Amino acid sequence: AHLDRIAEVDGRVNAFLHVDAESALAQARAVDERIAAGETLGPLAGVPIAHKDVFTTTGMPTTAGSKILEGWQPPYDATVTRRLREAGLVILGKTNLDEFAMGSSTENSAYGPTHNPWDLSRIPGGSSGGSSAAVSAYEAPLSTGTDTGGSIRQPAAVTGIVGMKPTYGGSSRYGLIAFASSLDTPGPFARNVLDAALLHEAFSGHDPLDSTSIDAPVPQVVEAALHADVAGMRVGVVKEFGGEGYQPGVLARFNEAVELLESLGAKVVEVSCPTFTYALPAYYLIAPSECSSNLARFDAMRYGLRVGDDGTRSAEEVMALTRAAGFGPEVKRRIMLGTYALSSGYYDAYYGQAQKVRTLIMRDFEAAFQQVDVLVSPTTPTTAFPIGERADDPMAMYLADLCTIPTNLAGNAAISVPCGLADEDGLPVGLQVMAPVLADDRCYRVGAAVE
Numbered sequence: 138a139h140l141d142r143i144a145e146v147d148g149r150v151n152a153f154l155h156v157d158a159e160s161a162l163a164q165a166r167a168v169d170e171r172i173a174a175g176e177t178l179g180p181l182a183g184v185p186i187a188h189k190d191v192f193t194t195t196g197m198p199t200t201a202g203s204k205i206l207e208g209w210q211p212p213y214d215a216t217v218t219r220r221l222r223e224a225g226l227v228i229l230g231k232t233n234l235d236e237f238a239m240g241s242s243t244e245n246s247a248y249g250p251t252h253n254p255w256d257l258s259r260i261p262g263g264s265s266g267g268s269s270a271a272v273s274a275y276e277a278p279l280s281t282g283t284d285t286g287g288s289i290r291q292p293a294a295v296t297g298i299v300g301m302k303p304t305y306g307g308s309s310r311y312g313l314i315a316f317a318s319s320l321d322t323p324g325p326f327a328r329n330v331l332d333a334a335l336l337h338e339a340f341s342g343h344d345p346l347d348s349t350s351i352d353a354p355v356p357q358v359v360e361a362a363l364h365a366d367v368a369g370m371r372v373g374v375v376k377e378f379g380g381e382g383y384q385p386g387v388l389a390r391f392n393e394a395v396e397l398l399e400s401l402g403a404k405v406v407e408v409s410c411p412t413f414t415y416a417l418p419a420y421y422l423i424a425p426s427e428c429s430s431n432l433a434r435f436d437a438m439r440y441g442l443r444v445g446d447d448g449t450r451s452a453e454e455v456m457a458l459t460r461a462a463g464f465g466p467e468v469k470r471r472i473m474l475g476t477y478a479l480s481s482g483y484y485d486a487y488y489g490q491a492q493k494v495r496t497l498i499m500r501d502f503e504a505a506f507q508q509v510d511v512l513v514s515p516t517t518p519t520t521a522f523p524i525g526e527r528a529d530d531p532m533a534m535y536l537a538d539l540c541t542i543p544t545n546l547a548g549n550a551a552i553s554v555p556c557g558l559a560d561e562d563g564l565p566v567g568l569q570v571m572a573p574v575l576a577d578d579r580c581y582r583v584g585a586a587v588e
């Protein structure tokens with residue numbers, strides 16, 4: 138049924154970069170055989186899933202949305218991929234994304250933009266916009282994403298679905314093509330909170346192949362999603378996220394969600410986190426710095442594209458030609474920014490300062506979580522914007538992640554759950570619920586109460 142739905146709508150949505158119907162049906166039959174052979178599989182066995190094309194997959198190409206990886210066939214599965222397979226999930230195909238997960242609209246993909254199923258002239262969010270659109274358009278019940286600065290929560294919010302960024306280190310980065318290694322976090326998309334929790338549980342947990350993976354039990358997320366009880370919980374509304382620059386319809390739905398939590402017995406207070414207003418500039422130094430280092434591996438020798446290798450040019454010339462042809466404008470902008478911020482003489486002024494701001498943001502979270510169990514805010518300042526509107530204005534594009542970025546810098550958990558439609562445009566609005574490190578279950582508990 139999902140393959141039929143993909144055939145019907147994906148020409149207009151462009152959520153998928155690669156669909157393999159034959160492989161999907163073979164995977165489904167293999168699950169049947171495992172069950173027939175007496176194997177006990179988890180609750181998601183046989184459920185189809187769309188997989189962000191930034192996780193390596195054997196038997197399917199992996200492009201990270203970039204021309205530089207066109208035609209690359211990974212020789213191994215990412216840990217997230219392997220765990221999906223072990224749990225019996227059926228991978229329908231790979232979903233579109235901003236090149237190397239850099240963007241908030243999926244317009245930076247080398248393979249064309251993805252369209253928001255609610256209004257095809259609008260963006261589905263990014264960078265995991267193919268994954269959010271696939272679930273929102275009923276092409277798949279579940280999908281995977283990665284969240285470096287908001288790339289799960291923001292697309293979930295603007296397509297009216299649930300998206301969760303687990304605690305950093307709670308889900309494995311092994312086989313996830315790196316953007317900013319100290320921030321990248323795999324997480325689930327689903328149409329409801331319980332489904333997201335089941336997927337979260339299926340692929341999370343300690344992985345010895347990822348040196349930053351946390352060796353602790355996975356938080357009880359499914360249990361929390363099933364017991365949507367917020368009575369007595371202390372909920373903090375982040376004072377800095379609201380007011381000027383926020384769409385009135387977004388704030389109206391957010392305020393109603395807060396009132397709903399209060400009516401369910403939560404104690405709501407306002408909490409000030411003054412350093413959160415510096416999160417965006419700090420992120421746009423730290424993330425490009427890490428990307429400039431991570432993307433050095435695309436040297437025309439090891440993977441995918443190779444340009445100008447005609448026997449007359451040096452390896453260095455081939456590398457330069459390949460990177461010039463293979464990377465898109467946003468990726469180049471970030472490599473230049475990051476290289477500059479890390480260069481001697483500028484390191485202390487830019488990268489060093491940004492890391493200090495990062496510490497202050499962590500302290501603001503710590504202080505806030507002394508007072509409250511969770512923090513809430515709108516997930517995004519506006520609903521889905523028109524395709525093209527911010528494409529030539531990186532600063533306007535970066536604002537889409539204003540509310541999501543502090544969580545990435547601090548490494549804690551946050552979810553986006555739908556909380557209604559904005560009056561102005563009838564488009565979905567997301568409520569963001571942020572919880573302390575390894576308290577991912579609180580996001581699901583509050584999220585389930587609101588949905």
Ligand code: GLN
Nearest residue numbers: 238239240285286287288
């Ligand atoms: N939009 C942010 C960026 O462009 C976040 C991306 C992400 O989370 N992968 O960097």
